[in-house]
Amino acid sequence: MTSILRSSLLFGLITTSVAEAQSYVINFDSLRSGNEANLAAPSGVRFSEGTFSPNLDSNGDAILNSNRWRTADLAQSILVSNPADYGRGLAPSGALALDSVFQPTLLRFSSPQDLQTFSITLDRDPLGESVSTINFYSVGIDSNSLLGSISVNQTSPGFIGSLSSPLKGVDMIVLPSGALYDNISFSGSAVPEPAESALAALGLCSWGLWAFVRRRLSNQ
16 A cells, blocks of 8 residues: 555544534523523533433333433423522622522533533532532433543532543533532534544545556656
8 A cells, every 4th residue: 555545544534533622611691590501502502300210111111220311201491590599609600500409400412522621610508419420421222321420529619520531422411419500611522423434534535546546647
């Protein structure tokens, strides 16, 4: 294999495996108390009420050991609130934060994400659980696969939880109940679709082959 063809093949593999990374910060400052949190969500991100419940069989009965996180039936909209209304002091940013005091919240991506970073700030009060976790999942048809977790202390005012290393293929993040959340920041890129990657690689390899043929013809 010539150096031109070999280089084009390598370039194709690198190009199709690395998507453009983007960064986001969600702090809810543009909203009013009682607004839906999704009004502050960037495109491709949605907040919903979560429930840990089983899959059902064709008769509507629960399937043993099939519990997984999903959007709750008849789910209420996730709202933003002023933490001071709960006696929890000021929000970490501005006056408002995502209200997850009474229910777990799912942060869902419209397509799987390769996350390079993720961080979130909890409310400024000592209420809640001292040992809790924010969990990251890939979502299948009938099950969720746990990809990683952040340990959080809801009793530490203004606690900041951050990923210690990147995670690939994240579909959903579960924020536990008992706290208000603010300054949700993350960076990453969408996982390339296999068909798109294959077509891009084929096009780049074809370009390399054509360059090789042209070089051979010009040397004759």
